[in-house]
Amino acid sequence: MPLASAAVGEIISERSGVVNIGLEGMMLAGALGSMMGAYYLEDPWLGLLCGMAAGALVAAVHAFVVITLAADQVVSGAALNIGLLGLTNFIYRAVYGIEERPIVAHFEPVAVPVLSRIPILGPVFFNQIPLVYVTYGLVIVAAVIIVRTRWGLELQAVGEHPRAADSVGLSVSRVRYLTVIACGLLAGMAGTFFSLGQLHTFIEGMTGGRGFIVLAVVIVANWSPARAALAALMFGAAEAVGLRIQALDLGVPYQFALAFPYLLTLAVYIGLAGRSRMPRALGQAYVKD
Template identity: 90%
Template sequence: MPLASASVGEIISERSGIVNIGLEGMMLAGALGSMMGAYYLDDPWLGLLCGMAAGAIVAAIHAFVVITLAADQVVSGAALNIAMLGLTNFIYRAVYGIEERPIVAHFEPVAVPVLSKIPVLGPVFFNQIPLVYLTYGLVIAAAIFIGRTRWGLEVQAVGEHPRAADSVGIGVSRVRYLTVIACGLLAGMAGTFFSLGQLHTFIEGMTGGRGFIVLAVVIVANWSPTRAALAALMFGAAEAVGLRIQALNVGIPYQLALAFPYLLTLAVYIGLAGRSRMPRALGMAYVKD
């Protein structure tokens, strides 16, 4: 589910015209921030807030560079990824050293009464950590926000034709700043999945390139939050299959098993190439006259 929350954030950002290649860095910042928050505050929920704040700070830097300075969005995002990979490693080692990894307060699975008893699907969807249930609600809320609210329509207008949006009184820079920071918040939440939901600590590069997978998920989903959730579920299932193949020791090289979900995502992306329609102003800086 970390892919789903990060995908929703990326969709909101891209709908306003801002490409956020820096998702990987924001997720790493969120993973470290939530781990440190849970370590010092001894509460996973406070850790989640710290992780989301860390992701938002990195996103704010990206927003300033690409909106205020009108710099290239891809270059800014790539630079942030490289910077955060090194910075998170440096901060972790400076604070905790390299001898032992602390296990911090983390989220435990919570079974939903009745629903968790459904054969096969019950344990998969309704016996999860609270962050998963938050993501369910997040996907629904994002779909309503984008398609059914005035603010969502403003976001779409800015992403389609910023000059026209500006001419009718919509603050293009304001909308873009808010959407990019919202993306950072959700990317930080996605990072928290890894540190407080899975490993209960921080490991260098623990997001494993999933920020880049999110970019493909958004395109496959045609910038729809609900479709993005389904695409993220597909990737998660493929990842589980890859791990299962390794456990069964069926003679398939483990490198191929690890690559399986990424290869599947690439295949789906190629199959749907040309069928998706991105926002017209995606990746384009807007400078007000």
């Protein structure tokens, strides 16, 4: 479910008009931050907070560049991705060296009584690490906030018609700052899935380009948190199929098995992207008169 939490964050950001291409870098920052937090504080929940803080810090830089300085959003995000790929690697090696990787305090699967015993679906959805259950709630809360609350309406107004929103007293900069930083928090949480939920340590580039997959997931989901969660599940299922192909030794090159989930995502994106309608002011800097 790391894609789902990152996708919710990206949806919130893009609904306000800010593209966050830098998701990959924020997820890497979250993965390293949570690993270091869990290493020194010896608690995965405190590690999660550190990871989310790291993602938010990177997001704040992106927000300053694209909102205050009105720079190009795609260029800023791409620069963050490149910079964080090298910076996280540098910090890890400077602190821990390259001889061995420390295994840190991490999340263990927690079975939900009764539900986890449902055939087939139970173990898949209800015998997971706690972060998965948090993500379930996150998707529901985000869907309600965007559609049913005043803040959600303000968010959509800023993303559709920022000048009109400004004319009725909404602070476009404030809304966009909040949404971009919220996106960073959730991207940091997504990075925590990898370091404290799967590998229990940090590996250079461990997010494996999934931040870019999230961008496609958001478009395919038509900027809906619930649909984004379903699309994230589809990608996860495709990854599982790719691993199974390798395990069964069917004579298929392992490179194809590794590429399968990305190829499937690309195919779905090509098929559905034309039906999506992005926020009208997406990617456009707003400069107050």
